[in-house]
Amino acid sequence: MEIKPLTENVSYIPGRTNVGVIKCGGSDVILVDTGIDSGSGKRILRFLENKKLKPVAVVNTHFHTDHCGGNKILKEEVGVKVYASSVAATVIRYPFINPFSLFSGVYPVKDLMNKFVMAESSNVDVEIEEGEIKIGDAVIKIVPLPGHAPGQIGVVADDIFFCGDAVFAPEVIEKVVIPFNVDIKTEKETLNFLKNTAFSLYVPSHGEPVENIEFYVLENLRQIERIKGMIFGFLEKEASSEEIVDFVLKEIGLKVKAVHHYFLIHAGILAYLSYLYNEGLISLKIENRPLWKRR
Ligand SMILES: [Zn+2]
Structure with missing residues (x-):
């Protein structure tokens, strides 16, 4: 595990799911997403402790397990305050909704109740859809990014945009071939919205960060088409x-x-x-x- 600084206050931990790390006063940090399970949450926590950093808050971009699976352990061990959109909060609190909906809204086969589809339940403390929030010394901006998942949000700090799964890096598209989007029309709108933004860096949850988002957006739109x-x-x-x-x-x-x-x-x-x-x-x-x- 390593931490890559992006600005004085903003870094990220590259991984299967990139985790944003935003300083918010002293050794306190806000995390953007927490990995897939308690194991990933624990690894992130131990790693940050070694760097003398303490997570005090988590913003979940959306409810997919690889983004909120580490919440529970972070809450238990250091009492992080969790922020998510209201839709995401519902599934994070009641993770059974995810396999239940994938299996046509009935009790699912047990194979669907694994860490890839059903995260460990954790509470969400603050429901937020968009706008600025102050956590400690940090002011972060929440931006709605629906399409890949309902209620997905992105996080902006120091002009760095953590954009969840709204856009996949081209190497990720090549691997998954069918990028998962629940609402194609809305996802296309979100991609076109992203194309018209001009943040200094974009950090997708999967794959390499990029300065020029237009290239990523066009690759995503091309694959959808x-x-x-x-x-x-x-x-x-x-x-x-x-x-x-x-x-x-x-x-x-x-x-x-x-x-x-x-x-x-x-x-x-x-x-x-x-x-x-x-x-x-x-x-x-x-x-x-x-x-x-x-x-
Ligand atoms: Zn996702």
Whole structure:
């Protein structure tokens, strides 16, 4: 583990999920996200203790487990105050909502109740959607970034923008192929919003920070259009949701074996179907199964 300084008061710990570290007076720091589980929370805490830094607050960009899984241990060990949007707060408090919603709103198979889908429950102390907040000596700005997840927020400190999963670094897109977005229309709006901002540095939660966000934004938009085009092309003939998932996975050469991975991909593709349908580009009819077709 290492800490990379970005400005006098702002640093980040690079990792599977990048963690923002913002000084807020003396040795006190605010963290942006906490990693996937108690193990990651503990590692972050021990590492910061060695650097004589003490987390006093956490801002969760959104409720996905790799962003809030370390909250519980940080609360137990040092009593951090947790900030999140109201939607994120609901899932952080009741993490069962996540596997429950991925499994069509019924009690899910136990394979979905793992650390990739269901974080350990922790309380959120302050619900915040946007605007400036003062924590200790630091003034940070909360910016709404919905699309990847409902209620996602970004954090600005010293002109550094921690932008959660609103934008993925190109090397991450290459790995995941289908970037997970629950609301394609809103995600596109968020990407276009990001493109028109001019912060000195952008730190996505996954991948390398970047000064010029436009490049990242265009890569993300391009991949969204690619997946959308793939599905739209296939729907020249009628197909069920599962046939569409199967087609996309074959097309991009992804072999999915894990239960949670399948359900995340399945949800990610349903997001394209609802987007295309709501835009009036495809039709939906039910014949004992949902059948989608190009209009
Ligand atoms: Zn996420």
